[in-house]
Amino acid sequence: MGVPILAPDLNTSDLHFTVTDSGVRFGLAAIKNVGEAAIVSILESRTAHGRLTSLNRVCEEVDLRLVNKRVLDSLVKAGALDSMLSDSNIDSVAVGRARLLAAVDQAVEHGNRRQRDRDRGQTELFGESDAEGEGGGINLPEAKPLTEVEQLTFEKEALGLYLSGHPIDRFGEILGVGVKRIEELVSSEASVSVVGIIGQLRSLTTRKGAPMAVATLEDRGGSMEAVVFPETYAKYRSVLDLDRIVIVTGKLEKDDETARLIAVQIQPIEAMAKVNQRTMVIKLTIPPHTRETVESLAKLFDRYQGTGQVTLEIDLLKGDAPVRLRADLSETRIRPSEALVEEVERLCGKETVTWS
Numbered sequence: 237m238g239v240p241i242l243a244p245d246l247n248t249s250d251l252h253f254t255v256t257d258s259g260v261r262f263g264l265a266a267i268k269n270v271g272e273a274a275i276v277s278i279l280e281s282r283t284a285h286g287r288l289t290s291l292n293r294v295c296e297e298v299d300l301r302l303v304n305k306r307v308l309d310s311l312v313k314a315g316a317l318d319s320m321l322s323d324s325n326i327d328s329v330a331v332g333r334a335r336l337l338a339a340v341d342q343a344v345e346h347g348n349r350r351q352r353d354r355d356r357g358q359t360e361l362f363g364e365s366d367a368e369g370e371g372g373g374i375n376l377p378e379a380k381p382l383t384e385v386e387q388l389t390f391e392k393e394a395l396g397l398y399l400s401g402h403p404i405d406r407f408g409e410i411l412g413v414g415v416k417r418i419e420e421l422v423s424s425e426a427s428v429s430v431v432g433i434i435g436q437l438r439s440l441t442t443r444k445g446a447p448m449a450v451a452t453l454e455d456r457g458g459s460m461e462a463v464v465f466p467e468t469y470a471k472y473r474s475v476l477d478l479d480r481i482v483i484v485t486g487k488l489e490k491d492d493e494t495a496r497l498i499a500v501q502i503q504p505i506e507a508m509a510k511v512n513q514r515t516m517v518i519k520l521t522i523p524p525h526t527r528e529t530v531e532s533l534a535k536l537f538d539r540y541q542g543t544g545q546v547t548l549e550i551d552l553l554k555g556d557a558p559v560r561l562r563a564d565l566s567e568t569r570i571r572p573s574e575a576l577v578e579e580v581e582r583l584c585g586k587e588t589v590t591w592s
Contacts, residue, residue: 243315243399246294247287251275262314267394269310274302290320291339291376295347305340312336313390315399326376329400330387330586335376342377383578384586389479402456403433404481406577406589407505415483419457421495429485430497431505434478435459442466449476453484453497462486462497472502481505506572515545516570517590518580522552525584532583534568542571547592 240259244267248256251272252263264275281288281297288294294303294317311317312333321332382390384406391399404417415429432453440448446466453462462484464476475482485501520529530548537546546568552559570576577589 241399243318244311244395245319246278246311246316247282247319249316251279262395264311264316266396267310267314267316268396269394270307271302274298274304274307277302288320291317291336291343292346295343296350298347300344300347300351305344308340308344309337310394312340314394315391328381328586330381330384331379332376333387333390334379334382338377338379380582381586383582385578398456403479404431404455407431407481417457418453418455418460421460421488421490424490425488427485428488428497429483430460430462430488431455431481431483432460432462433481434476437476437478447473449473451476451484451499453482460495460497462499462502464499464502468499468502472499475502475504483507515547515592516572516576516580517547517549517592518584519549519588519590520551520584522550522554529583533580536576536579536583537565537568537570540571540576542569544570544572546570 242256242259242261244262244264246264249261249264251265253266254261254263264270264278265272277299278294281294285293285297288297291308294308315329315333317336318329318332321327321329321336326332326335384401385403388398388401388403391397415431418430418432421428421430430453432455434451435454436452438450440450442448448466448469449464451462451464453460464472468486469476481504483503483505484497484499485503486497486499489496489498518533533548546565548561548563548565550561550563552561580589581587
């Protein structure tokens with residue numbers, strides 16, 4: 237088994253990676269936009285004042301000339317402040333990170349004000365922070381929870397990789413038989429279909445001036461190059477976008493050190509969902525959801541009309557015994573896509589969408 241890689245933590249991470257009983261902990265220096273001087277300020281504050289229990293507390297104690305808004309945004313996106321969420325009674329990372337990001341500006345203003353007052357020998361009444369709740373937490377502003385796609389995108393932006401999951405994971409159930417992950421490629425094959433997210437894309441030209449491209453496909457298990465020669469590029473250039481999940485079919489050339497795929501066909505993941513004729517299943521619990529949620533879904537489906545089917549699984553919690561209803565929306569047809577899944581989960585909650 238591999239050694240677990242732990243997210244950076246403002247209260248436990250050092251400058252560089254450290255080995256703990258639980259795994260290897262990200263160092264704060266691995267977070268983009270977080271310079272060494274800012275990290276030193278954080279570590280010194282931790283040493284002097286102990287555990288930093290809230291964003292407000294961080295801004296009260298660090299040097300805000302070094303730990304500025306850009307640094308704080310990156311720390312939140314990397315998950316380095318997640319350990320503070322329990323102090324604010326927030327048990328969802330998607331909710332907590334969204335509310336922390338919404339609080340950064342206010343927290344920086346609060347920290348500057350407190351530091352000015354401290355320099356003048358003034359303190360708040362009873363020495364308590366004016367924006368802290370019970371237990372030293374912080375009354376974070378309300379904010380829309382991050383979707384899974386947003387959370388993962390922020391992690392890659394801050395850390396250079398997806399840490400808490402991978403965008404491909406949500407589509408595992410709609411991948412057809414014969415579509416492989418990168419880690420499943422063991423030897424050369426005349427024809428193979430591989431799923432991956434386009435992490436890098438280089439546009440090139442042949443000696444004759446014809447456009448082509450080399451895409452780097454990535455998934456949880458690794459990465460590989462897909463070479464798109466001019467004839468294939470002309471057919472599928474509209475599909476080649478950074479951060480897009482695609483299924484590439486072609487000839488696999490693999491040896492002990494390298495692997496590359498000579499692409500002959502490139503499909504967006506949405507096409508596979510359509511080919512497999514899977515049904516989007518949306519799980520709703522009433523309450524907290526209401527008729528308004530269903531009406532919002534109907535409006536959303538109007539924007540993504542296609543041939544895919546939709547089923548609602550509804551848990552009614554009213555009365556003595558919960559009741560589960562299943563409704564096949566026979567007159568509704570949708571166009572499956574990453575964007576649709578993201579918007580449905582924004583309305584209904586994380587991991588409420590499955591495929592059958």
